[in-house]
Amino acid sequence: MASGKICSLAARDVRFPTSLEQHGSDAMHTDPDYSAAYVIIETDSGLKGFGLTFTVGRGTEIVVCAVDALRPLVLGKSLQEITSDFRAFYRQLTSDGQMRWLGPEKGVIHLATAALLNAVWDLWARTEGKPVWKLLVDMDPQQLVSCIDFRYISDALTEEEALDILQKSQKDKQQRVEQMLREGYPAYTTSCGWLGYTDQTLTQLCSEALAEGWSAFKVKVGADLDDDIRRCRLIRQMIGPEKRLMIDANQRWDVEQAVAWVTRLAEFQPLWIEEPTSPDDILGHAHISKALAPLGIGVASGEQCHNRVMFKQFLQASALQFVQIDSCRVGSINENLAILLMAHKFNVPVCPHAGGVGLCELVQHLILFDYVCVSTSLDKRMCEYVDHLHEHFKNPTIIKNAHYMPPMAPGFSSEMLESSVDKHTFPHGEVWRSIHQL
Ligand SMILES: C[C@H](O)[C@@H](O)CC(=O)C(=O)O
Numbered sequence: 001m002a003s004g005k006i007c008s009l010a011a012r013d014v015r016f017p018t019s020l021e022q023h024g025s026d027a028m029h030t031d032p033d034y035s036a037a038y039v040i041i042e043t044d045s046g047l048k049g050f051g052l053t054f055t056v057g058r059g060t061e062i063v064v065c066a067v068d069a070l071r072p073l074v075l076g077k078s079l080q081e082i083t084s085d086f087r088a089f090y091r092q093l094t095s096d097g098q099m100r101w102l103g104p105e106k107g108v109i110h111l112a113t114a115a116l117l118n119a120v121w122d123l124w125a126r127t128e129g130k131p132v133w134k135l136l137v138d139m140d141p142q143q144l145v146s147c148i149d150f151r152y153i154s155d156a157l158t159e160e161e162a163l164d165i166l167q168k169s170q171k172d173k174q175q176r177v178e179q180m181l182r183e184g185y186p187a188y189t190t191s192c193g194w195l196g197y198t199d200q201t202l203t204q205l206c207s208e209a210l211a212e213g214w215s216a217f218k219v220k221v222g223a224d225l226d227d228d229i230r231r232c233r234l235i236r237q238m239i240g241p242e243k244r245l246m247i248d249a250n251q252r253w254d255v256e257q258a259v260a261w262v263t264r265l266a267e268f269q270p271l272w273i274e275e276p277t278s279p280d281d282i283l284g285h286a287h288i289s290k291a292l293a294p295l296g297i298g299v300a301s302g303e304q305c306h307n308r309v310m311f312k313q314f315l316q317a318s319a320l321q322f323v324q325i326d327s328c329r330v331g332s333i334n335e336n337l338a339i340l341l342m343a344h345k346f347n348v349p350v351c352p353h354a355g356g357v358g359l360c361e362l363v364q365h366l367i368l369f370d371y372v373c374v375s376t377s378l379d380k381r382m383c384e385y386v387d388h389l390h391e392h393f394k395n396p397t398i399i400k401n402a403h404y405m406p407p408m409a410p411g412f413s414s415e416m417l418e419s420s421v422d423k424h425t426f427p428h429g430e431v432w433r434s435i436h437q438l
């Protein structure tokens with residue numbers, strides 16, 4: 001691994017005006033402009049790594065500042081130095097004696113950590129000439145475990161247990177790799193169900209998705225019960241009784257309100273209710289889970305779950321029936337490895353959050369690894385897919401027959417087209433200049 005020292009780090013504020021057409025809208029985020037704090041690192045031997053974290057518009061400039069604040073912890077380090085003790089590097093970033101006061105491991109500073117570490121993983125995979133999922137699949141269990149910080153989770157998952165899970169899942173690994181290369185990883189779509197879409201748009205997109213072979217659909221709920229009943233009825237009638245329907249409230253309700261509201265939607269047989277209440281309310285989620293279990297409805301969450309410590313408690317409290325990892329919210333692959341392993345130990349399926357900008361591109365690597373090397377199961381498992389903004393990536397996701405096909409290009413699929421970055425840089429890129437003149 002001869003890649004030189006990391007000698008430059010640039011962070012860009014890249015925003016897409018998705019709110020203009022209500023793409024991505026939900027009960028709490030009514031006008032999201034899908035955005036990214038986009039990070040480019042470069043070594044003195046000319047190699048580059050690209051990483052990002054996802055935001056929904058205003059405030060992305062704060063994440064960019066936070067990336068800048070982490071800069072001294074990264075510059076001058078070689079990839080070899082980082083990856084030979086990745087746990088230590090993760091700790092340096094997340095436990096800096098002064099900066100940890102801004103988190104620790106939560107909020108803006110953790111989003112910045114995610115973007116930065118995603119760039120490091122991209123650089124590593126490029127250096128090895130492999131897509132990230134294959135880099136992970138080829139790593140031996142000991143090396144994988146050495147990337148994880150077990151601080152604060154060892155009461156739920158010890159290093160030895162993690163090693164044991166990974167060692168057991170080595171069996172038939174190659175068969176699962178071949179299966180994924182042939183069939184891909186199952187996906188569901190949220191593209192039809194944004195809250196701001198009219199019934200006509202919902203119907204049209206849903207019938208197109210059915211024609212493309214989608215068999216699982218997520219729809220946004222939570223703002224108005226009558227609207228939810230009408231929209232869920234519409235979509236259930238279109239997809240029929242067998243296909244999966246999921247509903248997502250994006251944290252709109254109080255705990256008892258969530259139970260009452262979802263009970264009213266139970267006739268549409270949702271597989272899960274996602275983010276029914278505050279993402280920090282572990283006991284609230286446990287209460288909702290218990291109340292909805294007799295209706296056959298699970299609770300899903302994770303896209304705004306701060307870190308592995310929160311996931312640990314959700315799992316310990318039986319507060320989630322579906323774990324939704326996010327590639328850009330927590331501390332990149334290092335922390336997501338811990339979450340995947342804990343989910344496996346607690347026997348809870350992982351169904352990643354994706355969509356946004358770049359989230360599908362990145363998280364596909366993690367869920368492929370999860371199948372091949374951790375869960376070894378596809379039961380009750382699928383990865384979210386949203387059909388927006390892929391054209392801005394150098395290696396966009398490939399979906400075939402509602403499955404993610406494994407990416408083959410070296411890296412994390414995180415590199416954006418330079419022209420897209422330039423045009424969408426906020427506030428001076430061409431796209432924003434023309435919007436502000438309107
Ligand atoms: C603001 C985002 O679009 C959010 O609604 C995404 C989400 O909750 C999901 O995809 O799930």
Ligand SMILES: [Mg+2]
Nearest residue numbers: 248274275303
């Ligand atoms: Mg969601």
